[in-house]
Amino acid sequence: MEEYSNKQSTENLDDPPNSRLFVVTSRSITEDELRESFAGFGDIQGVWVVKDKQTKESKGIAYIKFAKSSQACLAMEEMHGKVVMEGTKPIKVFIAQSRSSTRHRDVEDEELTRIFVMIPKTFSEEDLKNTFKEYGEIEYCVIIKNKFTGESKGLGYVRYYKPSQAAVAIENCDKTYRAILAEPRNKASVSEDYNSGAGGGGGGGVGGGPRGDYGGGPDAMNQYAFNMGDPGNYQVMDYRSTDFTRFLMVSTRAALSQEQIFSLFDIIPGMEYCELQRDAYGMSKGHALIRYSNLGSAVYAKEKLNGFEYPPGNKLVVNFVDDGEDRSSPVGRMAMQFVATQMMSSVWNGPSSSQGLKPMQPLQQGYSGMSPMSRIQTDVSLPPPKKLAPPDSKAKERLFVVFSPSPLPPDVLEDVFCRFGSLIEVHLVPGRKVGYMKYADKQCADDAMAALHGHVVNGVKMKVMLADPPREESHKRPRTY
DNA sequence: CGACGGGACGC
DNA sequence: CGACGGGACGC
Numbered sequence: 340m341e342e343y344s345n346k347q348s349t350e351n352l353d354d355p356p357n358s359r360l361f362v363v364t365s366r367s368i369t370e371d372e373l374r375e376s377f378a379g380f381g382d383i384q385g386v387w388v389v390k391d392k393q394t395k396e397s398k399g400i401a402y403i404k405f406a407k408s409s410q411a412c413l414a415m416e417e418m419h420g421k422v423v424m425e426g427t428k429p430i431k432v433f434i435a436q437s438r439s440s441t442r443h444r445d446v447e448d449e450e451l452t453r454i455f456v457m458i459p460k461t462f463s464e465e466d467l468k469n470t471f472k473e474y475g476e477i478e479y480c481v482i483i484k485n486k487f488t489g490e491s492k493g494l495g496y497v498r499y500y501k502p503s504q505a506a507v508a509i510e511n512c513d514k515t516y517r518a519i520l521a522e523p524r525n526k527a528s529v530s531e532d533y534n535s536g537a538g539g540g541g542g543g544g545v546g547g548g549p550r551g552d553y554g555g556g557p558d559a560m561n562q563y564a565f566n567m568g569d570p571g572n573y574q575v576m577d578y579r580s581t582d583f584t585r586f587l588m589v590s591t592r593a594a595l596s597q598e599q600i601f602s603l604f605d606i607i608p609g610m611e612y613c614e615l616q617r618d619a620y621g622m623s624k625g626h627a628l629i630r631y632s633n634l635g636s637a638v639y640a641k642e643k644l645n646g647f648e649y650p651p652g653n654k655l656v657v658n659f660v661d662d663g664e665d666r667s668s669p670v671g672r673m674a675m676q677f678v679a680t681q682m683m684s685s686v687w688n689g690p691s692s693s694q695g696l697k698p699m700q701p702l703q704q705g706y707s708g709m710s711p712m713s714r715i716q717t718d719v720s721l722p723p724p725k726k727l728a729p730p731d732s733k734a735k736e737r738l739f740v741v742f743s744p745s746p747l748p749p750d751v752l753e754d755v756f757c758r759f760g761s762l763i764e765v766h767l768v769p770g771r772k773v774g775y776m777k778y779a780d781k782q783c784a785d786d787a788m789a790a791l792h793g794h795v796v797n798g799v800k801m802k803v804m805l806a807d808p809p810r811e812e813s814h815k816r817p818r819t820y
Numbered sequence: 821c822g823a824c825g826g827g828a829c830g831c
Numbered sequence: 832c833g834a835c836g837g838g839a840c841g842c
Contacts, residue, residue, distance in 0.1 A: 352835090363833050389835065400833060436834070443834070457827065483829060494827060517827075524829050741822045766824075773822050802822080809824065 351384065353437045357408040357451065357506065357520075360415055361435035362401040364388075365427035370401070376423050377403055381410025402435055409506035412451065416503055434502070451502035454509055455521035458482070460493045471497045474511065475504025496521055585637040586660035587629045589644070593653035598798035600627045601716060603649060608682060609636035628660070635674030639682075642675065715754060717796045722758045728779040732763050736784035738776040739806035746772050747799050755796055759787040775806055 352359055362373065370386045377383060385404040388397050405411040411434060419432040434446040458467060467480045478498040482491050499505045509518045589600060597615040604610050612630035631637040637659070645657035715721065738756075747755075752765045752774065761780035768774060778784035784805075792803040 361834065387836065389833095392836090398833080400835085402835070431833075433833095438835070445833095455828065481829075483827095486830070492828090494829090496829070519827085522828070524831085737824090739823065743822095768822095768824060771822075771824095773824085775824065804822090807823070 352404065352435075353439070355408050356437065357434045357446070357502075358405045358411045359435040360403040360405070360411050361433045362403060362418075363431040364397075364399055364401055364423065365430075366397040366399045367427060368397065368401070368423055368430075372423060373401055373403060376421075377414050377418065380405070380414035380417065382406035407506070407510060409503050409510055412501070412503035412506045416501055448502055450523055451520065452478075452500065452505050453496055453498045453521040454505050454518050456495050456497065456512075456516045456518045458491075458493055458495050458516060460491045462491065462493075462495070464495075467495050467497065470516075471508055471512065474508035475499045475501060585631045585634055587631070587637055587641055588658050588660050589627050589629065590656040590658075591625050591627075591649075591653060593650065594625075595627075595649075595653075596798065597627065598716060599649075600629075602797070603644065603655075604629045604640055607631070607636050607640040607643070607678065609633050609678065610640075633674065633678070634671060635676070635678035638671045638675040639678045715751065715796065716798070717755070717794065719790055719794045719796070721755065721790075724754060725757050725760045725762075727753070727757055728761045728763045730763065732761075732779035734763055734777040734779065735761075736778045736781045737806035737809075738778070738784055738788055739804045740774045740776060741802040741804075742772045742774070743800045743802075744772075745799065746774060747796060747801075751797060752776070755791070756787055759783045759790065762787075 360377075364373070368388070370388050373388070374383060374386045377386075382405060383403060384406055385402075387402045389400040389402075390397055403411075403414070405414065415432045415434060418430065420429045422429050434451060436442055436446060454471075456467075456471075458470075462470075462482065464480045464482050467482060468477055471477060471480070476499065478500055480498075481496050483494040483496075484491055497505075497508070499508070505520065509520065512518050587604075589604070591600075595615075597613065600615060601610075601613045604613055609632040610629060611632050612628070614628050616624045616626040616628060629640070631640065641657045641659065644655055647655050649655055740752075746767055749765050749767055752767075753762070756762050756765060756776045761778050761783040763777040763779050766775040766777070776784070776787065778787070788803045788805070791801055794801060
């Protein structure tokens with residue numbers, strides 16, 4: 340029919356967003372006159388003057404749809420306040436509210452001049468400005484940084500002076516910047532923390548163990564109120580050579596796996612041996628035998644874990660295997676304090692400083708290829724850790740990993756999956772029991788898959804497969820623009 | 821079964 | 832003040 344139809348199909352009104360003008364005119368202005376006045380600013384897709392149902396007279400309101408937001412913005416900037424026809428009042432021009440919006444306030448320039456972009460973490464604010472100044476004069480740039488470390492979060496804001504400049508930037512800048520209009524800063528946006536992934540969802544799950552959710556655990560870690568005066572005395576004493584027993588027996592009414600007990604007693608450094616006692620049918624008898632490399636660790640473990648509820652409601656009973664010796668003797672006390680000191684220093688200085696206990700842990704039994712200090716417990720014979728490939732390496736292969744019953748922490752995964760070489764990064768899918776491992780070398784990825792598929796790490800069984808290729812980049816913009 | 825695509829400002 | 836019409840393809 341009418342080739343220059345004024346109709347605007349409903350679904351196009353907000354496509355792209357902010358491409359439609361709301362114009363307040365004199366009632367005598369016609370659609371044709373408006374079209375003529377606005378034609379120079381871009382591709383007009385529709386002009387509509389709102390008229391009274393009965394009288395068919397203009398209500399002095401019109402909508403003009405452009406193909407692009409930048410065209411609409413430019414037209415707004417240029418035409419607002421202009422007299423379209425001799426003897427009539429100047430028109431007012433705004434970006435129209437989206438049809439779904441319930442708001443009745445004009446869209447202000449404030450909401451149209453600031454863009455939100457994703458940038459390399461190495462970008463300075465100067466870099467940001469230099470990148471985006473080609474679309475228009477910039478009022479200011481800011482990069483969102485970690486408040487404490489000052490490091491960039493890879494996100495930034497750019498404020499222009501005119502809506503058309505922001506719109507042109509969004510339309511024309513490199514797609515990798517993911518530029519969108521910034522939301523006004525007043526309203527609280529979504530929380531930035533997605534770290535809830537490793538949570539205890541397993542609730543008594545096989546693999547979890549107490550590690551990581553130490554909050555409700557024994558008071559071992561926050562109680563260092565022992566006397567630390569003159570620690571030198573403890574070090575001259577070679578309590579490792581004592582004949583005091585270092586065997587503990589833990590009894591539990593609830594069914595705990597060997598992995599769970601291992602994780603629990605491995606909190607105290609120096610554990611050498613942990614074995615769940617089983618009957619002739621392989622069923623747990625509710626007892627496990629634990630040996631530490633030194634008396635202090637054993638005393639400390641009994642002190643802290645005897646009576647500890649794990650899982651909550653199940654009180655553990657921890658005893659020395661033979662009860663002949665007096666372990667509250669000064670020697671036992673001092674030995675325990677030495678261990679506590681080591682643990683505290685490892686808390687303060689990080690795991691690397693815990694090397695001090697290494698010589699005390701010469702052997703393992705039942706857990707191949709790992710030291711008792713390691714966080715890794717697995718049925719795989721793991722090669723030693725290898726360096727990661729540089730983060731900007733090109734991914735030649737990706738592995739898709741499914742965890743059961745629950746995902747392993749990322750640092751553990753990195754430790755395990757790096758050992759075949761060329762690992763770039765570990766990516767866990769939040770809220771799911773799956774993840775991706777990026778490798779810079781195909782052979783390394785294949786080796787990791789061959790070695791790890793179907794195996795168990797820290798009580799978590801893994802399926803390790805080649806990942807499907809990533810989805811093609813969708814050309815739809817999910818949000819504004 | 822078990823799939824990735826992101827995002828927010830000390831007012 | 833100044834905020835949302837007309838009309839109806841074809842799977």
